[in-house]
Amino acid sequence: MPLSARLLALLVAVTWGFNFVAIHLSLEQFPPLLCAAVRFTVIAVPVVLFVPRPRGVPLRWLLAYGAGFGVAQFVFLYVAMAVGMPAGLASLVLQSSAPFTVVLAAALLHERLSGRQVAGVLVAVAGLLGIAASRAELGGAATLLPVLLTMLGGLGWAFGNLASRLAWREAVAAGRPPRGADSLRLVLWVSVVPPLPLALASLLVEGPHRIAGAFTGLGTRTGLLALAGLAFTVMVATLVGQVIWSALMARHPSSSVAPFSMLVPVVGMVAAHVLLGEATPWREVALGAVVVAGVLVGSRPPRVRRRVEDAAPVIDRAALATR
Template sequence: MPIRHRLLAVVVAVLWGANFIAIHASLEVFPPFLCAALRFLLLAVPTVLLVPRPQVPTRWLVGYGIGFGILQFAFLYLAMDVGMPAGLASLVLQSSAPFTVVLGAVLLGERLSPRAAAGVGVAALGMAVVGSERLDAQAGLLPFVLTLLAGLGWAFGNLASRLAAAPRPLHLTMWMTVIPPLPLLLLSLLVEGPEQITAALADSWSVAAIPAWLGLAYTTLLATVLGSGIWTWLMARHPSGTVAPFSMLVPVTGLALAWLVLGETPAPLELLGGVLVVGGVLWASRTVRTKGTPAARHGDIRLEVHEESLEHTQVSPAR
């Protein structure tokens, strides 16, 4: 994976880490399923009118929308609404990375090198350290399980976007937003009810609701369009297990911003866990250079050998 692609993956991690603060602000006004529906509805309408449909099989477009859009955000927004702190949510949601690795191996036949597997293991250990420190004090079992389910939904979305192999990833990202609004609106109507929906929409026109709308704007434009667009572009060019570990950098941003903005003070063990997460991601993506030999050098140009033997192979969609 080239250095510039790793830097793009880090940018996405920062955008998505700040996204949890934006979601927290939006949930102060909107109930969770309605909030998730609005997030995608604001993009779906201009997408249908202005963006060409991506040239990908419909099944992978729908699968991406269901996994990444519906399952991830329905469970995540509900988890945060029932008590999952923003910082802890940013951590637990990164269960999507090991979920993606396992699903990629089971469903797509992708392999990980020992170094990559060890890196993912270290990062997962860091996630467990932070989670164990905060779980008992700030969130119960239900919010934790809901966030894990959100991570599983994200993992399925990762695989669908990779199998889609869109020639224009941003078009795939935009058209993914067409899938979630109606199912989420129906879920909101059934679970939250017309009265709660009406009350939330009425309150949203007050001055106090400005942070909620700003949060929606952030999740819509920066987290979804920019962040997911870059992520989809990376997933189309590299194996799932190579890209997915970078999502473990998200809780570093999420925990830091939750501390600064929401007063969620990280404990020493949480900081240790964050170090393990970063170290694991860097180790999993580390490139091994060959020593300078006539076969490996030509002038000042050195060849780089990645231990992930399948890093640049293409996966053909299952039929």
């Protein structure tokens, strides 16, 4: 992969790491369900107006992808951060989506696991359990609950990954293999699914009074920082970041691009420490390194798969670009 592509991949990783700080700022003003609803609504409106639907993707898999990746992931993540999950630690624990995806693919899609994948999952799970135990020791249920909620967000992301795989599998079987533009369109159209259920959930759970209070306080310093955080999440992390990432995945081997995502929790924890003053115990940093190592081991493709990918780059990389 050329230097320019590596720099772009690094830029995306840095952007996504800082996004956890932006989410933290947004949640200082908006309740979590409303914050997620506003985030996706701002993206969904221009997508519906200007972006064609992805070619050959059945509606049921688009809805399933949106329900897992858009609704479940961000409901649990935002609620976790609202009840005390540190932004830096959230960027790390959300990596649980990788081992969850591997396990669910084996259980539900009957995909065979290599010894390397099994080892990677076990190492990552051991690190996550260690973080959960550390949180429980530090503050009991009050600090353990946000970790568990963030893991549920990772589980929702994993279900979204499975839905995206099934969507492309049907398209290929029907003789409509996805193009690079279709992968990006699918990622963007996922944002159309969450706004309505999230808005209804916010209305029912958080209530009209709390929703109104969030909007009437936007002129305060906290409100302006929340708007800045929301703008960063929508414009930079989601639109710009995802466009660049999808383009990189379409043009270069996934084995060269995907490892850059492991820099996201590193950037997230450093950014949260510098900008928010978050202090993460060293044992949790060490356990985080264990999680990242497990994900890297489990996601590294075997040589046979790499040769298959080289033989059919359009289909394989387009499918991987939806992660």
